Amino acid sequence: MAETSSNPGNGRVAFGPFTLSPGERLLARGGVPVDIGGRSLDLLTALVEQPGKVLSKRDLLQRVWPDVVVEDGSLRFHMAALRKILGDGVDGARYVNTQVGVGYAFVATVTHVGDEPAAVPAVIARPAGPPTIGKLPTRMRRVLGRDEDLRFLVDRLDAHPLFTIVGAAGVGKTTLAVEIGHRMLPDFGGRVHFVDLGALEDPALVPSAIANALGIPVQADDAATVVLGHLRHERLLLVIDNCEHLIDAVSGNVERICEAAPDVRILATSREPLRILGEHVHWLGSLGYPENVSGLELEALTAFPAVQLFLERAVAANSSLETDLPAVRQIAEICRRLDGMALPIELTAVRVAMHGMDATLQLLGERFSLGWTGRRTAVARQQTLQATLDWSYDLLPEVERRTLERLSVFLGAFSLEAALEVVADEGIDPASVAAALDELTAKSLVAIDRGRGPNAYRLLEMTRAYAREKLQANDPVAARAAAHRHAAYYLALLEDVLAPDGSLSNGTVRIVGQIGNIRSALATAFEPDGDPALAVRLAAISTPVFFNMSLLGECRGWCARGIAALDEETLGTAWEYELQAALGLALMFTRGNSDAVEASLRRALDIAVSQGDARKQLRLLGRLHIFHERIGDYQTAHDWARMALDVAEALGDPEAIAVASSLSGISFHLSGDQEQARDHLERAVRLARPSERWRTLHYGFDHRNRSIIALARTFWLLGHADRARRLAADAVHEASGLDHPTTYCIALIWALPVYIATGDLTKAAETLEAFEAVAQVNAFAPYMAAVGGLRGNQALQHGNWREALGWIEESLARLRAARYDLLTTSFSTSLTRALMLAGRSGEALELIDATIARCAANGEHIYTPNLLRIKAGIVIAREPDQVPLVEALLDESLELSRQQGARAWELRAALDIARLRAGQGRSADAAALLREVLAGFTEGFDTVDLREADQLLKALGGTVAGSRLDVPSSFATR
Template sequence: MSSSSQIPPIQVSSLEGPVTFGPFRLTVGERLLTRDGAPVEIGGRTFDLLVALVEQPGRVLAKRDLLKRVWPDVVVEDGSLRFHMAGLRKLLGDGENGARYIATQVGVGYAFVATLQRAAPVAEASPVAAPLPRDGGSYSMEAAGRLPARLPRVFGRDTDVHLLTGRIPETPLFTIVGAAGVGKTTLAVEVGHMLMPHFAGKVRFVDLATLEDPALLASAIAGALGALVQSEDPMAVILGHIRQEHLLLILDNCEHLVDAVSRVVERLMDAAPHVHIVATSREPLRVRAEHVHWLGSLAYPDTAVEGLSLDALLAFPAVALFVERASAGNSALRFDVDAVRVVSDMCGRLDGMALPIELTAVRVAAHGLEATAQLLGERFSLAWAGRRTALPRQQTLQATLDWSYNLLPEAERLTLERLSVFLGPFSIDAALQVVTDEEVPTDAAVLALDELTTKSLISPDRLGNASTYRLLEMTRAYAREKLLGRGPQAFQAVARRHAAFFVAKLEEPAFSDRRCLDRFHYFSRQLGNIRSALDWSFGPDGDVALAVRLAAASVPVFTNMSLLVECRDWCARAVAHLDGHRDTAVEIEIQAALGLALMFTRGNSEAAETALRRALAVATTLGDHWNQLRLLGRLQIFHERIGDYATAHGWADMAVKVAGVIDTPEAAAVAASLAGISHHLAGDQSRARQELEFSIRQSMPSDRRWTVYFGFDHRNRSGIALARTLWLLGLADQARAVAARTVREAAGLEHAVTHCIALLWTLSVDLWAGDLEKAEVSLANFARAAEVNALGPYIAASGGLRGELAIQRGHVGEALDWLEESLARLRAARYELLTTTFSLALAQGLMLSGRQEEALDLVDAAVGRCAGNGELFSMPELLRVKADVLRALPDRDPAEVEALLQDALAWSRRQAAKAWELRAAIDLARLWMDQGQPARALALLRPLRDGFQEGLDTADLRAADQLLLMLADMPGTAGGGGALSAWPW
């Protein structure tokens, strides 16, 4: 590409300021790309690729230079560059409506060809890009919804907000440190909203106040990031999601988990350099690169106030906050200059601390200014004056809460104490269940809840809706100590009622019915309470009978949130205490969940099979046909994964019988899916197509609720199996259309395992068809999904697929190592479903390396294994490849090669696998042609080729067409004559 009119009018070797092209504005320093003013979500590598191109407009940049620039720290293949370049073009809309941004010079590289302009300077300098206006502006509510709502007004924090919004974008870690009640969370939330535009809406808030177990810290962060955790190492999942992301992560209330938070933060900073972290804590995290922002109290008059005017007094944030809160609590209050002077004195005694000021202001609204001031002077004159270090600040909060607590009547004290059992939000119904007993009857509890809310000791849940409430973390801790001080029996009684409430709530038909699982959002907000109830129930003073019921009832919550490790652990504990629940629906749920969770988290172990078989036995005893069908599906998949296809087929046959008893379209669809997949793997492609198409016709559209109930998306599994079946039947175009549709549906479910399964099995269609470019893109998507979600067997499979793709390209190199390592890792996990495919690829790679004897041993072992385990669909291809290996060996009898190819043809015809038949026929025709029998070869291949009406662009049909042309030119065939040209393959 040479300089021409297409080259932009400016040349930039570095982008020191914003530039524009088309509707886009690129600001490199802020790593920000906008389109028509709106931030564009763009991955880190893709952004770097765009910058590299824009820095040298009009110039063709070689692929190796781009790889070195964008991936300086790792060795990657050209495929990664092509994949990200395709994504960049799609993001820019390159080629749409005549827009042209990136040109390709085939075999050389890429050039940026759009017109670049220097962006006009903004009117005013600002530490961040276009912060949100105080009224919320028009920024994406979907993005803002991940943060708690910002307060209508934040008092006295303008300087803090300005400093933090200016420095956080340049600083990996800022910790806001201050005493309890000083306003750390309020400041962090305000700063998060202000920085929304700078981080293109990617600001995530993690409330750690409801988390008591440090081991669950990573899972809590993953949940806030929307990352599905299905592995032993949630941090691997988190890093997979955010390694290249430009986002702001706010970790609120870190003090009780400070050691665990420090470790996690250091790991995040090491592995995700574009992630910025804001933490709030009562003490610094004390990690490297930490910047600490000490948040002091609100300013108040610290000298005589007699000479200050009303406006001068109200200019102090502490005083303004007090007056605003008191006025909001009682609109009849009037604050003249004398009253505000009293308020100023009270703010001084409260040391300007936001929470005590608000508590005191509420008391003023209820009891009047004079009485409250008198009480404050009596209770806090010694405790508050001059205390500025950490410990006195904690004592200050203690004093404030002591004072508020001592003002309460006994019913309100008991109510506040009992509410401390909740971790996070609670409803009025939940509160009444926990609070009410002989000491606090229902009427008294209702009144106490109302009074405590009025007094700001109970707060509306800022993260939830108007019908839920919560205790501030410091209030909950204070009340918990008071409850424990009443003796162990008092706490046990409250904890029992708390656990019983969630058992009853989770067991309600509206939630537990598999067809009505639309309350997941509610229970995901209650995860802290569910965990707390489970922990107490299984504890030394708990109730194991209640614990087992709770573990069973909470299974859908954990599985929907993909917290399979946690689900596994609770179910394993429940199995040890099943005595009162054996042979019940509760045991079915526990064992079924344990088996499924073990499959995904610890591989296809015997323990998983034992749990699933036990659950099926109980369901059969109880005549629970739906659970029988669900468990037969899981067992069929389990044995399919370990390579025991005959047993898997048996489970599918049983599922068909059970579905006949249930007699609903949904049941018939699930059973037909299992049967169709079993027929496909057993080599009966005609029967497989019949069952799979029936399954899809009977299925409702893919629904996450059904996926959670069954553990797998059976409609999606039908789609991927049908795509493979259609290809084997010789219907390549239909196969590719079904594969593409199935992958789209899987992505729409937002279920990591389902998406990975779809990508994995439809990728085989690309490889079979010889569409290596498409396979490369699919493989990149699959590998990333597997890595991001830490799915061990699929990570192992991605290496084998990379090796298979390289072998098809004729590049042996590292392909053999990739394949051998993948096979070893898959077998260690008892995941045999891919081993035949990878063994075939490895054998072909060994042949290309001249290691025919090793290839022959490998194929013979695979033939024996498939004959023994029922994986017969691979048999025609195994026999064909074995013949190919034998043909390459010296001193081999051609008759033996021909016999193997004839066997491959016979197997293909019995299976109706026209695609395998064509491959075997091509090889046999080549053999006969070499033996001087072109007419025989032509007679074999011509009618078979003519039977294909689609997929004319696939590698096998192109090879058949070339061979037929050569055969037609040879002597001894109709129209034959002329010399044999060189082989094109």
């Protein structure tokens, strides 16, 4: 960083033989204009404005290309052009220095044209030792993440009599003030004076401390008058550090100086504003840190100032520290946990350097440590977080102390309303709490972010840990009472924001960011000395929140605890209904389709029936339908669908009819009646309201989206491949925007067969990758088990039967263990084909027979035509003389396809029959059959099956009579 910053703005500056006029956008050499491009000129201007300072690549890209996304290569190209124009490196001239992996700095001497002849050197290295003028403390080697703050204050400080830097303990106020003081030395002719009030306890000595820093001898009793007398006609900068514990005395003295000495400028640091006339407050926030490290690479992570500070301090303390991507991701997570606060980051970095990442993370996870030590040379109040917070805590009046302690029961953001409800009791009235909260906010002990809506307040992690310790130590009874009021408040809040249908459609803004408080409230309610009735109600009413955040595993745990806590008063109530309904759904998608899932869903349905609540019944019928569909009990699923239609018709509501029609349409689709399926699914889509996330959460998945993707599969079977592909793409796109992983997984896994069947293997591969990612991130165990089978099917499409065998066999075993049988038929079909390619035809025949029998037994007739066709191929491959049996199987496949309206299956059967007839010398019959079947298709002519049929039809004219039929080629690819 440069010793001094030169900020030319629109004024002319000179360096070497060049003169730069940013306002005129002109670069001249020896008075002659230089031909330079606009981007190169912008780069030069940005660098010259801050000579000696390393500007990151990101800063330069944002400055020069503010509205365009460009690659680093563009920056390197224009930087190389700029260096060439300047003659950088020619005859020893140096203008731009590269900091590898960081950025660029302008290193030549820069002067304002018309300034004093003495130029200001711009250097990268910092001179050794403190400055001799102004008695400023030694500045830090680098001030990270404060470029905007520095620019803002340096530009404005001279125009205002007083600026106060206000921020929480440990945020870096002093570091910033010292750096500003050093930068402003030239502006004040070296007259920058530093007053450290940290060690001062007597308010009466504030004027003497200022006098001492100014070098003013005070021999009278009234030091303030002496100071004012000396300053009245002076021009200087006074930096007053650590004002908070002497705030009244500092405010009075500073106000007098501002009135009496108009050319004096004061920069103060405090944990609260001075609140005097003419004060400008600069609120200093934490260093930037990544909110979420997932997906960020090393360069992106190390661009955050908090991470840079941590790395700098940790590597300085232990040069052998590993800083690879996994380690830096852990560091970024620590910085997030520390709220980007500079002092805690420095202390934790030293801890990591001494004791390692794992030990430090373990301690952070178990208990936020307030006792870790930092630099020995730091002032005592900054050597540990404990000392830093003791300093602030000891300055608080009693009501503010008690308020701060009780606020520690909040885990995350909270509202003013919540603070009043939780903190106030018979000892502290609400008005006192509100006043105390205002003061604590002003003193930076409570952070506030007005942009968060009503939940604008929060305690930083280190402050919360400190206050919680104080609360437990000073008054355990009050601590327990505050925790119970906290739990009761969040129960009341959730009751208030829930819509009549149990959704969060009307109140999400009030609970945004409240998951931490809801968890804390649940933990309190379920403790041994908690309130069981409150626990049951809170667990039940919080389920929409957990579903809203896709935290199904956590929801499952709280629901199970709530059901275990049911008593005579809560059994059979709406509370039990919500717990059982949520538990069944959460178990189904995270653990599999166990008996416990069915028991919970049936119990919830019984309660809804007993209460005569038709809408609750419809909600549960949808969940029971998908459960029995997933376990392969299609007849029972169809029964639930019929019951849902009865309930919906009784309600007479279009939305209810849409939900029930979706269930019945899917049942018809799986049972093999595609025309009926189409009618019901089109009605479902027509009557359903546009997909909205709150409605999706209410039902557990999006019925409209599920109808669309089921309709896509139905259209493919009906022979409308183009419509099928369009609908599949629409369903996947729409589901991705709902931010609901369950619905998204359903859309993806049902879209896959459409893409595979139509031959779009690239789209199928992309869909599978997306499905796997969502399943893993959300720990959907059944879907994760299905990934292997889908990968095996993908391998089979590319002819890799060896890989396919392993994937599919393992997946089938896992799916059966989870009772997830919805996919077992298609996976068994793929396994049959893999076995045939492996030369294991006996096993293939045994498997296909078992699969046909299972479909006949459970009502999954959708696949029967294709299974019969595949069996025909196995038979003729094993026993070529079994032509009559093969013909019978193919004829049955063809007839059943026509009964189902499944033109896709009909075409495949017709292809194999045509090959068989051609092999028998019956080319005319084969061609006639293909023409008949192809006449029913009006679209999808680019799909695999239709292209194959067209090729075969053309080839039939040259078929040699009597040629034999081998294994149908379609068998190896479909």
